[in-house]
Structure formats: structure tokens, C-alpha cells
Amino acid sequence: MQIFEIFTEKNRVLLKAMVATDFKLRYQQSFLGYIWSVLKPLLLFSVMYLVFIRFLKFGADVPHFSVGLLLGITMWNFFVETTSGAMSSVVVHGDLMRKINFSKFVVVISAGMSALINFGINFIVVIIFALINGVQPSWWGLLIFPLVIELFVLSLGVGFYLGALYVTFRDLSPIWEVVIQAGFYATPIIYPVSLVATNLGPHYGPLLSRLILLNPLAQIVQDARHILIAPQNPIIWESFSNPLIKLIPVIICVLFFVGGITYFSSKSNKFAELV
Known part of the structure; x- marks a missing residue:
């Protein structure tokens, strides 16, 4: 597969240079510089915390839900940053593609790696916040x-699709913004899964709360909350008895990744001409 070309010396050096350059340029002219990579999710968390936890009392039945909220926002931001960066990556590096022959997968992966660096920084903040709030660490x-x-696999898979489509369909950017906004509220980030089960009644609530966990992003966020913060957070592995149903989110991630690579590869030969 063409994606394995990224492991050649030339592509590895280029990938490293792209990631370093993107990270340096992102906040180069801002007053606070790299601090914004931490402040952005914290500011969003502050607003969500005041509105949904303090005022609306979301997550009152879930231990340390404020920590779970910050963790969910951090993981969601990583998905958004990776997919949005991947979508424009081919177009942004169009001039480079016309001058140098390299694996086109590098531009999408570099967007994911840049987002991963930000995620790592923000995840340290989550851990500190969790310890301050009394969350007990465990192996x-x-x-x-x-x-x-x-x-990361899911984000890159979606990113490969978006990057290839955006070359010829520039209206994709505002459409993706709407999809992202809808996905944020469809994923249990600012509200606990238990809220769905309670508010929709005994007939539909429990069923819908279980179906929500089939969403790969919901499964990932809930699993992370379960193992890092509190076992009271429901996870798909405890919600279904059928092992095949439990694996649906993972299968979706793999399908997106393999399908994204295949689609991106089929379009990559014409990228230099179209951008």
C-alpha cells in the first residue's frame, strides 16, 4: 500500500519538518504563544462547566463529572483539530506537491501529529485537574x-476522506463545521449517558443510551472516563452481552481508516494538478 511509503527516509524527514513548522507557526504572532494550546480547551471547559454543571446540574449522579467534562472536551478537540487540519492539508501544501515528489499521505498525517502534540499537552492538564479534584490514580x-x-486511527481515517474531497469540493469546510457541531451534542461530552436514560423514560431512555455508545467517539470518551475517573461511567463493554455488538465502534474505526486510505490513494495522483 502507498501509505507505507511514509516510512522512507525522505518522507519521515519531511513529516517531522511539517509537524515542527506547523507547531511553531500556529501561535507565532500571538501574545501568549503556545499557552493558547492549553487555554483554548480550558476556556471552553469553563463555559460548559458553569452552564451545564453549575446551573443545569448535569452529571450530579456521576463522580467527578467536571473532570470527565474536561477530558471529553480534550478528546473531542483532538478529533476536530485532526480532521479539520487534514481537510485543508492537501490544498495548503499544493505548491510543495508540485515541486517535490513525496507520499501525499504525509500532509494528512502531519496534521494528525500536530494535533497529537496539542492533545498531549492538554492531557497533562487533565491529569493535574483530576488529581486536584481527588481522582485516585490506578494502573x-x-x-x-x-x-x-x-x-487517532478514527480521526486520520475521516481526515483522509476529507482531505481528498476538499481538493475538488471546497464547500466541504462549512458543511463539516455543521457536522462537527451536531456531533458534539450527539456525543455524551457535556452530559452523562445516564441523563439520556433518565429523561427519555423507562421505555426508550435505556435503549437510546446504549445505542449512543455504538458511536465510536462516545465509546472512546466513555471508556476513558471509566478507566481514568470513575467506574460509574457506563461503557459499551458492560452494556451489551453480544461480543459482536461490543466491537461495532472499533470496527467502524478500522473501516474508516482503511476506507480513507483507499479513497485518498485513488485520488492522490491528481492532487498536484487540482490544487
Whole structure:
């Protein structure tokens, strides 16, 4: 597969240079510089915390839900940053593609790696906030690493589709913004899954709360909350008895990744001409 070309010396050097350059330029002319990579999710968290936790009392039945909110926002922002950066990556590097022959996968992966650096910085803030709020650390927390890999794979898979489509369909950017906004509220980030089960009644609430967990992003966020913060957070592995249903979110991630690579590869030969 063409994606394995990124492991050649030339592509690895180019990938490293792209990630470093993007990280340096992102906040180069801002007064606070790199501090914004931490302040942005914290400011969003502050607003969400005041509105949904303090005023509307979301998550009152879930231990340390404020920590879960910050963790959910951090993971969601990583998905948004990766997919949005990947969408414009081919167009942004159009001049470079016309001058240098390299694997086109590099531009999308560089967007994901840049977002991963930001995620790492923000995740440290989450851990500090969790410890301050009395969350007890456990060796189970190491399971966060496969969850981050799953999130990274899903984000890149979607990013490959978006990057290839955006070359010829520039209206995709505002459409994706709407999709992202809808996805944010459809994923249990600012509200606990238990709220869905309670508010929709005994007939539809429990069923819908379980179906929500089939969303890969919901599964990842809930699993992360379960292992890092409190086991009271429901997860798909405890919600279904059928092992095949439990694997649906993971299967969706793999399908997006493989399908994204295949689609991106089929369009990549014409990128230099179209951008």
C-alpha cells in the first residue's frame, strides 16, 4: 500500500519538518504563544462547566463529572483539530506537491501529529485537574493509550476522506463545521449517558443510551472516563452481552481508516494538478 511509503527516509524527514513548522507557526504572532494550546480547551471547559454543571446540574449522579467534562472536551478537540487540519492539508501544501515528489499521505498525517502534540499537552492538564479534584490514580489508567490510538486511527481515517474531497469540493469546510457541531451534542461530552436514560423514560431512555455508545467517539470518551475517573461511567463493554455488538465502534474505526486510505490513494495522483 502507498501509505507505507511514509516510512522512507525522505518522507519521515519531511513529516517531522511539517509537524515542527506547523507547531511553531500556529501561535507565532500571538501574545501568549503556545499557552493558547492549553487555554483554548480550558476556556471552553469553563463555559460548559458553569452552564451545564453549575446551573443545569448535569452529571450530579456521576463522580467527578467536571473532570470527565474536561477530558471529553480534550478528546473531542483532538478529533476536530485532526480532521479539520487534514481537510485543508492537501490544498495548503499544493505548491510543495508540485515541486517535490513525496507520499501525499504525509500532509494528512502531519496534521494528525500536530494535533497529537496539542492533545498531549492538554492531557497533562487533565491529569493535574483530576488529581486536584481527588481522582485516585490506578494502573487501569494505562488503558488510555490504546484508546488514544483508536481515536487517532478514527480521526486520520475521516481526515483522509476529507482531505481528498476538499481538493475538488471546497464547500466541504462549512458543511463539516455543521457536522462537527451536531456531533458534539450527539456525543455524551457535556452530559452523562445516564441523563439520556433518565429523561427519555423507562421505555426508550435505556435503549437510546446504549445505542449512543455504538458511536465510536462516545465509546472512546466513555471508556476513558471509566478507566481514568470513575467506574460509574457506563461503557459499551458492560452494556451489551453480544461480543459482536461490543466491537461495532472499533470496527467502524478500522473501516474508516482503511476506507480513507483507499479513497485518498485513488485520488492522490491528481492532487498536484487540482490544487
